[in-house]
Amino acid sequence: MNWTAIWVTCKLASLTSIALLLIGLPIAYWLAYSKWRWKFLVESIVALPLVLPPTVLGFYLLVAIGPQSPIGQFYTNLTGYTLPFSFQGLLIASILYSLPFAVQPFATAFEQVDRKLIEASWTLGLSKLQTFFKLILPLSTAGLITGVVLSFAHTLGEFGVVLMVGGNIEGVTRTVSIEIYDNVQALDYAAAATTSAFLLVMSYTVLLLVYAVNRRVWSVWPQK
Amino acid sequence: MAAEITLHFQKTFLGRASITAHFRCPLDPPSVTILFGPSGSGKSTILRCLAGLEQPEEGTISFGDELWFDATARVTVPPQARRLGYMAQDYALFPHHSVEGNIAYGLTGLSSQEKKIRVDEVLHLLHIESIAQQKPTQLSGGQQQRVALARAIARRPRLLLLDEPLSALDAPTRAQLCKDLRRLLTQLAIPSIVVTHDWTEALTLGDQMAVIVEGRFVQTGTPQDVFSRPTDADVARVVGIETVVKGTITEMRDELATVQVGTVALTAIASPNLESDVFVCLRAEDVTLELAGAAETSARNHLKGTVRTITSLGALVQVTLDCGFPLTALITQSALRDMTLVAGSDVRAAFKAGAVHLIPRN
Structure with a gap:
């Protein structure tokens, strides 16, 4: 087995989950509590990666972070490097690709916190921010775990976006799923089998964790 | 001018009678005001507007010389800044905190020493020291009510708003807790507004009361006066007790x-x-x-x-x-x-x- 690819994959999945925890919480809070009538527009954008072919997402990202784009130029001026075909570029792509897998469970968990408890907290003098940390987050732990674990698992298996944005650079952007593809291309079925089995076991374990923690919070499986 | 709460506002709901509140309630000396009316009459909404949890469309709400709400001047003081105690009908205790944790929840800005003293004080006042470590789900209805009250008064609010404080309890508990509540409110000497649809509670708890029918204040006075001398047939029908x-x-x-x-x-x-x-x-x-x-x-x-x-x-x-x-x-x-x-x-x-x-x- 190619341990370098496994290391890159795990690093990418972990950083993506952490980043999504930080970025996803405010987005989910806004989606759960905003009364804006056009909120569904944002909801649809967040959910877009669920249905968009990864190659389409990858293509737009590649254009958006390329050296000709404002984002790409800004990054190059800041660091001296370019984003496409780098680990950083891949990380940005992964965050966007897994966004719904974090935001949707977070938002569902926030929505399930009884409105009366939130109002009680306000009348007890706690600001909206204090209420978020002292009341809403502690009552949403199952949803938070679900979101983090699902985005980790989803990043583990991503293929199209990695190939489009990351390329296939050994030790930098070559993840396990691409490794398997390469193995098959090289007719090395034995290596592909081992790596596939590894990914299967790992994904299954991660999902076991989610369902064990909470069987009612949003998941890719329909709710009972 | 004596300190008082004044309400002059209007709030409409889709498919329901709109609420028109014109009401003054003295703050000094502290007394208990009952908002009395059948369910759906709008009394809980009026209480929520006072708490800052809902906004009327028009009018003003003021507390002493503070302006809490003014629709034309676009003033809305948030519930956090009104320094009041609000108790919801189903108590809304925080499930992830113990009784002690619930009471200490709003005591931000106090040292842990002061917090402990304050929590012990209200635990003692409501005779719930023995359940201090329990979680809300382990408590009876009467105990939950006391914990919710303790939590509301722990911050020493300037105004206490109680929404149907006894309606979630069974009848025997209710009679006992009603008397206890009156004693507690007298002892605390915090101006209080209590919403109820039960005339026995109104008589036991209230110093003065306002009858609300279909979103309108139809009569105000002492509970005894209102019950024995309803001004019109609406009030008589609602209160249903003539002598x-x-x-x-x-x-x-x-x-x-x-x-x-x-x-x-x-x-x-x-x-x-x-x-x-x-x-x-x-x-x-x-x-x-x-x-x-x-x-x-x-x-x-x-x-x-x-x-x-x-x-x-x-x-x-x-x-x-x-x-x-x-x-x-x-x-x-x-x-x-x-x-x-x-x-x-x-x-x-x-x-x-x-x-x-x-x-x-x-």
Whole structure:
């Protein structure tokens, strides 16, 4: 087995989950509590990666972070490097690709916190921010775990976006799923089998964790 | 100008009667104001507007010299800054905190030492020290109510808003906790506004009350006044109790209580939790009229009286008597004719001991 690819994959999945925890919480809070009538527009954008072919997402990202784009130029001026075909570029792509897998469970968990408890907290003098940390987050732990674990698992298996944005650079952007593809291309079925089995076991374990923690919070499986 | 809460606002809901509130309520000396009305009359919404949890469309709300809400000046003071205690109908205790944690929740800005002292103080005040470490789900309804009260008063609020504080409890617990609540509110001396649809609670808890019907304030006054002298048919229908007089229990024997009202002694069914001072309440339809000298009946109370007024209400007639205290009876038109009653006639009023409701007062 190619341990370098496994290391890159795990690093990418972990950083993506952490980043999504930080970025996803405010987005989910806004989606759960905003009364804006056009909120569904944002909801649809967040959910877009669920249905968009990864190659389409990858293509737009590649254009958006390329050296000709404002984002790409800004990054190059800041660091001296370019984003496409780098680990950083891949990380940005992964965050966007897994966004719904974090935001949707977070938002569902926030929505399930009884409105009366939130109002009680306000009348007890706690600001909206204090209420978020002292009341809403502690009552949403199952949803938070679900979101983090699902985005980790989803990043583990991503293929199209990695190939489009990351390329296939050994030790930098070559993840396990691409490794398997390469193995098959090289007719090395034995290596592909081992790596596939590894990914299967790992994904299954991660999902076991989610369902064990909470069987009612949003998941890719329909709710009972 | 004496400190007071003033409400002048309007709030509309889709498919429901809009709420028009014009109300003043004194803050000094601290007293308990009852918002009384049937369910759906808008009283809870008025309380929520006071708490800052809902915004009226028009009007103003002020507390003493602070402006809490003004629609035209676009002023809305958030609930956090109003420094009040609000207790929701189902108590809304935080499930992830113990009783102690719930009470300490709002005590931000105090040192842990001060917090501990304050929590112990309210635990003691409400006699819930023994359940301090338990989680809300382990508590009975009565205990949850006390914890919610403790949490609301721990911050020493300037105003206490209680939404149906007793409605989630079973009847025996309710009677006991109602008395406890009155004692606590008197002891705390915090201006309080209590929403209820139960007239016994209104009488026990309130210093003054406002009756709300379909979003309008229809009558204000002391509970005794409002119940015994409803200004119009709406109020009378809502309160449903026509005679409310002060009395003193002089004797309790064989589950019967003898109550002295002025110079008259009445017999009532005794109930636990009663001390000597009570309100004596009677519904007009429970009172029958007899001509003087009629034969003995099973009713325990027979009072000599004089007819004061006769008011026609369609098929029925409302007759008010002076029996040493004002008493209202509801009889049919034909009974009135057969008995040839006119103002000034001497009659006997009769009612069963079970028709006399005794409500504690202090």
